[in-house]
């Protein structure tokens with residue numbers, strides 16, 4: 035692969051929010067004229083080229099600045115199939131150049147004050163602070179790493195402002211007593227069973243309450259989805275509150291897609307005050323999957339990793355993003371999604387490590403249909419030294435029909451259904467008894483997965499078939 039590939043700009047460049055002084059406008063024009071053709075620069079004003087192997091991450095239609103989403107594939111982006119996944123390319127080049135370690139650093143959300151302005155001024159003023167003599171000496175220094183240390187002293191303060199201070203280190207939670215039933219159970223080494231419910235499409239909560247009552251005795255915790263596939267539903271915090279009232283332990287899912295930095299902080303404070311303790315931080319399905327008219331698809335204020343970083347600091351350092359102190363900080367157990375079969379497992383493992391460093395304490399994985407292939411992913415996770423830092427709960431779904439299996443394989447980003455399972459479901463369709471076959475496949479998978487080293491539980495995804503959960507739990511011998 036060449037060291038440089040000219041970038042294409044898929045969306046227009048950003049304009050500054052307010053009128054800038056003449057000098058700044060000229061600088062911005064020059065930067066755009068140079069970096070536009072070279073990198074497809076969109077003038078985000080918060081340049082990351084140094085960290086992303088000279089490929090502009092703003093080509094990602096979700097605007098992700100910390101790595102690929104769970105729908106990443108080598109071939110194409112699931113949001114816009116006419117373009118490749120730019121994060122796959124960034125990872126590919128970084129690994130080839132041996133620069134993958136830098137991808138672990140948790141990068142901040144955009145400072146929108148800088149959008150549309152030149153990013154070079156920040157670099158020049160930092161270089162000025164260090165001094166030309168020190169830079170030249172550092173770059174020409176003979177000791178190992180002298181040049182890269184010098185470059186880092188220029189670029190690091192630019193990409194890591196005081197209000198963020200991101201790094202690539204692991205930060206252990208600063209509390210010891212479990213804050214939820216789920217955390218308590220996992221800490222005690224009990225095999226966890228979690229499941230999920232899609233919130234109602236109306237304000238009628240009758241069915242929701244009945245489902246909670248039905249499955250509560252069989253599971254450790256229940257997830258409430260946050261408008262999956264970008265289709266609006268009742269909020270996950272309202273459902274979580276209803277679950278708490280019924281005596282169940284809720285996992286409130288939060289999609290960054292629908293949150294601003296202000297809204298996120300306010301919502302988790304409210305959720306914590308209501309007693310909701312498990313939070314699953316997701317970047318969220320793109321608007322493209324939802325019905326029209328669509329909101330903006332090319333801008334997210336935050337991604338899932340930034341959300342973890344902000345929430346961990348609120349809890350452990352008692353600080354809002356803007357640095358204000360929180361007198362009584364919120365308590366919660368932070369989770370994230372993991373996607374073993376999206377793109378390349380080595381790339382995914384790096385991304386999971388970054389999530390753990392940012393604050394993830396448990397993973398709920400995307401649906402797994404291949405227990406043997408899961409071993410490869412677990413090995414990659416082990417190489418990244420995070421197996422003892424995160425609880426892994428593996429996603430399993432009982433297939434209702436051959437059609438569902440084929441749809442998941444072809445249409446759901448990050449899901450892979452092996453040929454053997456597709457054939458079994460197709461045969462069952464011809465003979466009748468698809469549901470029973472789907473159930474048997476699910477039980478066989480649980481049997482194979484539950485004893486794997488590093489697996490701490492299963493996450494049953496039986497949305498719109500929740501009544502099957504008690505039977506699966508009972509027949510797989512996982513009754514509490």
Ligand code: SF4
Nearest residue numbers: 075076078081082090
């Ligand atoms: S990261 Fe921002 S400033 Fe850097 S090339 Fe991309 S759009 Fe331009």
